[in-house]
Amino acid sequence: MTLFFIISCTPKYQITNSNNNEELPRSIQFTELAEKTPSTLDQNNDGNPDQWKYSYPDSQAIEIRAVDLNHDGKEDIRTYFDPKGNITKEEFDGDFDGNVDIIDYYSNNKRVESHIDTNTDMTFDVFRFYNEGVLKREEIDTNYDNTIDVRYNYNADGRRIKE
Ligand SMILES: [Ca+2]
Ligand SMILES: [Ca+2]
Ligand SMILES: [Ca+2]
Ligand SMILES: [Ca+2]
Secondary structure, eight states: OHHHHHHHHSOSOOOOOOSTTSOOOBOOBGGGGTTSOOEEEOTTOSSSOOEEEEEOOSSSOSEEEEEOSSOSSSOOEEEEEOTTSOEEEEEEOTTSSSBOOEEEEEETTEEEEEEEOTTOSSBOOEEEEEETTEEEEEEEOTTSSSSOOEEEEEOTTSOEEEO
């Protein structure tokens, strides 16, 4: 039973890009849901919505909640929920240009994997893997050429060990 629990919590896939024949995952733009009709909230009462709620019939998520952090009228965080109300995914646009810079994947409401686009070129270059919400492994494309260059493991004290 314990073994099954551990297996079911492992990330959906690992980044195994070590030769040049596999591209790293690309980022997305927040505009992809523009045609759907969300319910909205205007938290700061400036007349523009800053929170959105989409119903999103999908096997991964049935609802998306979005927040406009800098009140420019555009979504900056999208959180995906499954039919039980658990978080499955969170997308974050840190520089407010409309392109997602960080995606966090969740399993049993704990973060299992993060994809980060540190140079905002729409290709993810840092990949983090978590066990029970604690960072265990990091894979980084340091020179943005679509190939992972360094891999780190993290010990129980949170210290980085180069592979
Ligand atoms: Ca915004
Ligand atoms: Ca961005
Ligand atoms: Ca990048
Ligand atoms: Ca590289």
